[in-house]
Structure formats: C-alpha cells, structure tokens
Amino acid sequence: MKKGILLVNLGSPDSTKVKDVRKYLDEFLMDERVIDIPRWKRYLLIKGIILNTRPKKSAKAYKKIWWKEGSPLVVISERFSNKVADKLDIPVALGMRYGSMSIESGIAQLVKRGVEEILLVPLYPHYAMSSFETVVEKAKEINRKKYPTIKMDVMPVFYNNTDYIKVMSANLKRHLSGFDYDHILFSYHGIPERHILKSDTTNSHCKIDGSCCDTHSKAHRTCYRHQCFETTKAIAKTLQLKEGTYSNSFQSRLLKDPWLKPYTDFELEKFGKEGVKNLAVITPAFVADCLETLEEIAMEGEHQFKSAGGQEYKHIPCLNDNDDWVDVMVNWVNEWVGEPVNI
Template sequence: MPAAADPPTGVLLLQIGTPESPSVGDVRRYLREFLSDPEVLDMAAPARWLLLNTVILPFRPRRTARAYRAIWTEEGSPLTLATRALVAGLQTELGDGFVVRSANSTGHPSIPSTVGELVEAGARSLVVMPLFPQFSRATSGGLTDRARKEAGSRNGDVRINVVSDFPDHPGFIGAVTDVARPLLDRFEPDHVLFSYHGLPTRQIRAADPSGSWCLTSSGCCDSLGDHNRHCYRAQCFATTRALVGSLGLAEGGWSVAFQSRMRSQRWIGPFTEDILAELRASGHRRLAVFTPSFVADCLETLEEIGIRARERWLELGGDDFLLIPSVNAHPIWVRGAAELIREAATEGVSG
C-alpha cells in the first residue's frame, strides 16, 4: 500500500485589497470597511466613527473613485491582477508541496474564506506573508492577526509561520534593481526619490519597546538593530540603503520622503509633496521616483505618484518624471518570495 502523501503547506499572501469596481458606491463600501479597522484608524471607537462618518465618507468616495477610474484596466484593478500573477508564479516555483492563495483584509477574496479553502485542501501548516516589505501594525501586523485568529477557529491543529517583513531581502532588492536599472539608464535622472507610504508618528513610537529611541534624534533610522527592528520608518531607510548600494547611486543624488498623509494628524516626514518643491528649487529637472513600500502597483503608486506627483513636478517646472514600476510578479521577486516562504515553512515554532 503506497504511503500517504504529506499534507501540503498552505501559503497565504495578504493584501489590503481594492474596491470591486471604481464606482462611487463600491469605493464607499471599500473605504467604510477598510477604515473601520482599529489598526488603520487607531483611535477611540467614538472618534473613529465620527471621523469616518462625518469627514471621510461624505466626501472622499467620489474623489477616490475618480482616482481608481484613472488606473482601472479592462481586466480590473492593477493590484488584483499583479497579485494573481504573483500567486501563479509562486505556485509554479514552489511546486506541488505548497498550495498558494491570496486574500484581502477588505473585499474579496476574504481572509476567512481563503484560510478555509487552504485547510480544506489539506494544509495543516500555513505560511502567512503580508505583501509589504516594511512591517507596520496597520498593515502586516493587523493582517497577520486576522489570519492567526481565523486559523485558530478551525478544527484541528493548524500551525502558523509568518514572513513578517523583508525590507532588504536580496530577492526583493534584486527585483527592484532589475526593474529599475534599464529605465534609469534610458531616462538619465538628475535625482532619485524614494517615496514610502506614511504613517502617524504615534504608530512609529508605539513600535519602540524602549520608548526612548524612535523619532528622538535625526539619526534614529541610520541603522537597523534590536532597538528598532520593528520600526516601519527604520525599515524604510534600510530598504533605501540597500537599493542605493545595489543601484550604485551617488551620495547626494537621492532623497527619501513619505506620501499619503492625513492632514488632521501628525505623520512621519519629510513629505513627498514638500520634497518635490525643494528638489525643483534646488535646480533638479529630471526626477525618477521609486515606491518601495509596495510590491504591486496600486492606487498609491500609479495614481498618487504616477499621475498626481508627475503633474505637480511638471507644474513646478520640471522637465520630465519617471515612476519606477513595482516588482509585481517579476521573476527575481517570485524566486525571492519563494525563498522567504520556504525558510518560514521549515521553522519549528510559530512565527
């Protein structure tokens, strides 16, 4: 009698998600669900309800729907398409011993339904991988908690291992470099900007176990160590240092900034919109922009930077502007992600 096959390892790739369509109604539903998450709007429930229902939802859905329409394709959301391609690439790379799926915190496919699908496929161990290079509670932490909770509610013993972040992993850095290098060679920028998604300063301080390191000095993110291992801002600078080295960028030829801030709160800086003005005032004319807090092109890369930041740069008198695409399902990234997943799958204890 042949031996029973070993159960497969489930792989759960996690994203925030996207509206079902760029219609105002679908965008409103998406924003309501997404921004109701206490990890995203980390404030007292009554204050979150007031902000959401009296400030955000009456006005933002129409504006955000226009932004989504500007990047939507005939096949759907760019984020959805890129994630599907990554799932397919990883399934091929990892082989029959793994079952790869993706899920969203908001919208479809949902985390509960996808965990259920993996368990029904026979998986008794899951590798959970939020698709964000740098760790934050608002994204990676909250998504992982949801996956743990859902796996724990299932009958049987489902082990969870986690790829929590990969800010300077060679597979990620190598893929970004391979995407960017030929584009930079043709474009010949006179400056390179690394624009990361912003976070409220209180979330950065909350990640500091000592309470005395993060955001207390101008050099607090100059290195990554035990004191700031889970600091989102420090990991962004670690990504930048790795890319600067890999691309061979000259000192003074690059900057770091943070985008997508909410003006009603104090967010980490410097802000991308301010840096654009400063770079033009310094005489720069040809700007290339990376968005390495995302592995897949989405609203924040294609519309916020690729359309609005480009328009602002040209309004300021710049000559040209280049958005470096995300790694999406680039072969080097597929191999790098597979390496991270295999390493996590062999860990003997829950990640």
C-alpha cells in the same frame, strides 16, 4: 502535515462605483490599526464625515487607473500568485486584508485542499501597524476562532533581505536605462508619527529625530521609519548611487496629525523649483502597483513636479509579477518547506 501558502496584500474595492469604494473605505478606515483613536471617535469621524465625502473623490481616482480586468492591485497580485503556484508543489492561495477577496476566504481555500500548516506571507517589505501588523493579527484571529487545528507561521518583513534588495535594485536599474536622471526619490507610504512611537518595543528609543534610526536598537525590528531608510541605503549601495543624487520621502497623509516627513508632494514641488530637471520616483513600500503608485505618484506626482518647473519625470513600476521577484518568493517558500533552494 500538508503545507500551504497564503499571500496577502492590501485589497481593493470591487469596482469604481461610489458604493463599492465607500464599502471598502469603511472597512479599511475603521481598522483600529489604521486610524488608532478610540472607537467612538473613529466611528464619528469615518461614518459621520469621511465616508460622506471621500468615496466620490476616491472613486474618480480609481477610474483613472482601473484596468479592463479589474483593480490593478488585485490583477497583479493574482498574476504573481499564479506564477508562484506554478513553481511550487504545495497549494497557494491569495487573500486581501480588506475587500471581498478576504484573508478568511484564502484560508478556507487552503483548508479545503487539505492544508494543515500555513505560511502567511504579508506582501509588505516593512513593518507597520497599518500594514504588516494588521494582516498578521487578522489572520491569527481567524485562525484562532475558525481553524484552531491549523498551524500558522508568518514570514517576517524582508526590507533588508539580500534577495529582495537585489531584485529591487535590478528593477530600478532596468527602468532607469536610457533615462538621464538628476535625482531619484524613494517615496514610501506614509504613517502617523505616533505609530512609530507605539511600535517602539523599548518604549524609549524612538524619537523621530536625526539619530535614532541610525543608532542600533531592538526597536528597529518594528520601526517602519528605520526599515524604510535601510532599504534605500541598501539599494543605493548595491547600485553605487552617488551621495546627494537620491533621497527619501513619505506619501499619502490623512487627517491633520503629523506624519512621517518629508512629504512626497512637498519634495516634488521643491525639486522642480530648485532646478532638478529629470526625476525618477520609486515606491519600495509596495510590491504591486496600486492606487497610491499609479495615480498618486505616476500621475499626480508628475503633474506636481512639472508644474513646479521640472522637465522629465519617470515613475518606476513596482516588482509586480516580475519573474525574478517570483523566483525570490518561491525560494523563500521552499526554505520554509525544507526543499532545496535555487541560488
């Protein structure tokens, strides 16, 4: 069977125009795995309230980070996809969970090239309902309804994969060169606490307290919180970071429900007030820079930290189309294909 690869990331509006941002947010926020409330409530909340105010605010944010070539997330993902394709002997396509560059269009490209077996690669290191899971379920739905003869495998999350940890550690070390940091903040994308409980396959382990993430359980296979903490531990161990010089936080809250804590914006203000002078912030939940990393962390984060008394602030870029990261992905794909892997 001819094999092919489908890389999938979050997605982006087609432009910074309010109408395009509204269209994108409509699809994104109406996803039941993003806002997991009854559809009629979600409809009223999104269509009746959020889409009347948020698109203008988000459009302004997108304008701050938009590149001449287009959305940074899309441009970076395309560069990464092209580099991966150049090193493989099988077709590679790129799709997005939301927006015009859809998962369905990516599958269609591969099928048109004669592919009969697809490796779906959600570009998310950690498992969460609103990221990894929604990509997989959407792809499976399209596969089942429109391409039932196409076989589809899914690359698992790679939050603790040795190769991923090595390339993340090298990226952090490279960007910290010459920066005399006092603290490193590992800022992860935030999700509602109820998502952690819903993803608990044991229905009993997750308590979102100070111990459950460190107590071995099958629930960890789908526990975003545990997986984030494990990524930080692995990078800290690799780089031999001193205890007390790094910590975790979660960004991008929505609505008034309790989300994973501590909150990044609160931590940035706290560090500034408590005398942390030089702060580095890394965002390991993302493999490509996007609105959340370029605007929320690199721009707003710096303003929050310095306004609270901090002096030097360094945003660590994502892996993006880093050649080492490309090689890691190529090796993973070759393992699936059954080709020799370059170590």
